[in-house]
Amino acid sequence: MRILITGVAGFLGSHLADHLLADGHAIIGMDNFVTGSPDNIAHLAGNEKFSFYRRDVSNYIFVPDKVDAILHFASPASPNPQSKSGYFNLPIQTMKAGALGTHNCLGIARVQGSRFLLASTSEIYGDPDVHPQPESYAGNVDPVGPRAVYDEAKRFAESLTMAYHRFHNVDTRIVRIFNTYGPRMDMEDGRALPNLLKQALLGQPLTVYGDGSQTRSFCYVDDLVDGIIKLLYSEEHLPVNIGNPVEMSILQFAEAINRVTGNQAGITYMDARSARDPQRRRPDITRAHEILKWEPKVDLEEGIRRTIPFFKQKLGLA
Amino acid sequence: MRILITGVAGFLGSHLADHLLADGHAIIGMDNFVTGSPDNIAHLAGNEKFSFYRRDVSNYIFVPDKVDAILHFASPASPNPQSKSGYFNLPIQTMKAGALGTHNCLGIARVQGSRFLLASTSEIYGDPDVHPQPESYAGNVDPVGPRAVYDEAKRFAESLTMAYHRFHNVDTRIVRIFNTYGPRMDMEDGRALPNLLKQALLGQPLTVYGDGSQTRSFCYVDDLVDGIIKLLYSEEHLPVNIGNPVEMSILQFAEAINRVTGNQAGITYMDARSARDPQRRRPDITRAHEILKWEPKVDLEEGIRRTIPFFKQKLGLA
Numbered sequence: 001m002r003i004l005i006t007g008v009a010g011f012l013g014s015h016l017a018d019h020l021l022a023d024g025h026a027i028i029g030m031d032n033f034v035t036g037s038p039d040n041i042a043h044l045a046g047n048e049k050f051s052f053y054r055r056d057v058s059n060y061i062f063v064p065d066k067v068d069a070i071l072h073f074a075s076p077a078s079p080n081p082q083s084k085s086g087y088f089n090l091p092i093q094t095m096k097a098g099a100l101g102t103h104n105c106l107g108i109a110r111v112q113g114s115r116f117l118l119a120s121t122s123e124i125y126g127d128p129d130v131h132p133q134p135e136s137y138a139g140n141v142d143p144v145g146p147r148a149v150y151d152e153a154k155r156f157a158e159s160l161t162m163a164y165h166r167f168h169n170v171d172t173r174i175v176r177i178f179n180t181y182g183p184r185m186d187m188e189d190g191r192a193l194p195n196l197l198k199q200a201l202l203g204q205p206l207t208v209y210g211d212g213s214q215t216r217s218f219c220y221v222d223d224l225v226d227g228i229i230k231l232l233y234s235e236e237h238l239p240v241n242i243g244n245p246v247e248m249s250i251l252q253f254a255e256a257i258n259r260v261t262g263n264q265a266g267i268t269y270m271d272a273r274s275a276r277d278p279q280r281r282r283p284d285i286t287r288a289h290e291i292l293k294w295e296p297k298v299d300l301e302e303g304i305r306r307t308i309p310f311f312k313q314k315l316g317l318a
Numbered sequence: 319m320r321i322l323i324t325g326v327a328g329f330l331g332s333h334l335a336d337h338l339l340a341d342g343h344a345i346i347g348m349d350n351f352v353t354g355s356p357d358n359i360a361h362l363a364g365n366e367k368f369s370f371y372r373r374d375v376s377n378y379i380f381v382p383d384k385v386d387a388i389l390h391f392a393s394p395a396s397p398n399p400q401s402k403s404g405y406f407n408l409p410i411q412t413m414k415a416g417a418l419g420t421h422n423c424l425g426i427a428r429v430q431g432s433r434f435l436l437a438s439t440s441e442i443y444g445d446p447d448v449h450p451q452p453e454s455y456a457g458n459v460d461p462v463g464p465r466a467v468y469d470e471a472k473r474f475a476e477s478l479t480m481a482y483h484r485f486h487n488v489d490t491r492i493v494r495i496f497n498t499y500g501p502r503m504d505m506e507d508g509r510a511l512p513n514l515l516k517q518a519l520l521g522q523p524l525t526v527y528g529d530g531s532q533t534r535s536f537c538y539v540d541d542l543v544d545g546i547i548k549l550l551y552s553e554e555h556l557p558v559n560i561g562n563p564v565e566m567s568i569l570q571f572a573e574a575i576n577r578v579t580g581n582q583a584g585i586t587y588m589d590a591r592s593a594r595d596p597q598r599r600r601p602d603i604t605r606a607h608e609i610l611k612w613e614p615k616v617d618l619e620e621g622i623r624r625t626i627p628f629f630k631q632k633l634g635l636a
Contacts, residue, residue, distance in 0.1 A: 091484070091485050092482070092486075095474070095478050095481060098474075099417040099474060103418075138444065138457075138459055139459075139461075141456055141473075143457075143473040143476040144480045144556060144557055146484075148476075148477040149477055152477035153474065153477070155459075155461040155473065156461075156470050158462055159467055159469075159470035160410075162466070163409040163410055164410070166464075167409050168410075
């Protein structure tokens with residue numbers, strides 16, 4: 001297949017490109033480098049099955065050839081208020097990537113008869129009052145809350161995708177992506193895992209906020225990409241959660257990271273931050289298991305081991 | 319003020335134009351007549367303070383003069399699957415009016431320094447599990463459900479409006495409009511009140527589905543418009559519910575309609591339809607009362623009396 005990936009220079013987009021190229025597909029990659037980085041696709045420069053166009057998917061998409069599939073992964077995604085490329089600092093661009101970007105992609109998919117896969121997110125569940133979250137859960141998102149620029153953009157993108165499927169018969173897929181980690185992740189995205197891993201590699205005590213009992217589920221990127229590609233090849237049009245359902249407390253994460261990295265500096269506890277982050281989020285992956293025969297295979301310690309070289313390189317420790 | 323109203327040929331847009339013209343403002347009206355009707359603004363043709371441009375707000379807005387305020391009311395809004403102008407049959411246009419239309423309006427408001435008022439809806443609460451619904455309720459909307467094309471478009475529009483307010487300092491208002499009735503309403507919009515009133519005026523028995531215990535709250539259009547204009551003149555940026563909190567069973571509605579119209583044909587009961595409609599929805603208008611000193615004044619029987627002439631004319635009974 002010839003596959004267009006928007007946001008190809010992002011964390012997930014670049015891994016998707018690698019895996020799909022390895023499967024023998026040709027990739028047309030697009031990115032405007034607002035949140036993605038040329039570093040993430042530099043290794044593909046010599047690959048004749050990979051071409052790259054610097055474009056903003058919200059404005060215009062140039063497609064030089066007929067594409068068999070479109071994977072729409074372009075969007076700011078970091079919830080870190082301090083990150084310049086996080087959605088708090090790019091609210092309008094984030095909403096445009098979800099609405100106009102998805103609309104542009106669906107327009108091409110309709111005209112060209114391409115399959116379309118939307119990168120949606122566990123954020124559409126907001127601060128959930130149901131655990132774990134099945135795809136049928138409607139979520140708890142305040143449309144005028146500060147995180148809504150991302151959450152509602154993705155909810156809108158899902159609705160628009162289903163509208164094109166139902167009304168224009170476009171062959172669509174929707175993946176709801178839960179927390180993911182691995183090489184090429186944004187080390188400044190403000191999430192617990194990169195913060196802790198950085199501290200551990202620098203030999204610092206790991207900062208745990210509150211008592212560390214708040215939980216997270218993290219999926220290693222290879223598992224996630226495997227699930228997304230299985231969904232792409234499937235016939236399923238309704239949303240499918242892809243994520244790791246193993247829920248751990250932040251304290252357990254911190255201990256695992258110190259164990260794997262051999263960090264002796266221990267843990268320091270700090271006052272809980274203003275609770276902008278959901279206290280818990282965990283995927284119900286029953287549908288992924290039934291429909292795609294998919295489940296994650298890489299456990300946390302193995303995933304951390306595979307992620308360390310990237311972090312060391314970025315930190316100048318390699 | 320010079321005020322731009324999108325969807326001016328719709329039920330609410332045309333009443334807003336009437337009230338704002340009566341207040342001394344100049345109105346620039348836009349509509350593409352996909353759901354609005356030229357009949358609704360025909361009486362304004364000779365008014366030199368009213369100008370009209372046939373435009374699709376999702377594509378492009380032409381603004382001939384500086385506008386002091388923009389009221390974005392353009393959208394399909396009927397939930398009737400049989401209605402050609404309902405959102406089930408115009409899913410993409412509905413999503414575009416919410417996303418691209420709102421984006422176009424906010425762009426003008428930002429450049430011109432205009433106030434912007436978004437017509438949002440009680441539909442953003444979905445099928446609520448909290449009664450009555452305060453503005454803080456996050457709602458229960460399935461982003462891939464069939465009604466999502468309308469619900470998510472309006473949720474997105476709210477988020478985008480707040481993003482322009484917070485990030486670009488645009489002077490915004492958001493009104494969440496609950497069920498409204500009155501002259502110029504869409505008689506085919508599939509809601510209970512127009513269906514029952516039509517039957518009563520034709521001397522037919524009123525059809526009540528199920529046991530008639532499902533409830534509704536209906537606001538007379540003059541009350542609603544009064545609330546919206548008070549919000550426009552206020553300084554409130556967060557969403558405000560405007561609607562009538564008097565909740566009645568469908569059976570009570572039917573009995574009131576038979577009473578006011580003098581219809582002797584009684585009521586017939588039919589099997590409950592497939593329950594696509596929410597069973598209950600009722601506004602909590604505490605904020606409207608506190609912030610705007612607003613509450614509805616027209617009771618149901620008076621509202622029905624004021625609506626009858628329009629229905630008689632449309633039915634050829636006048």
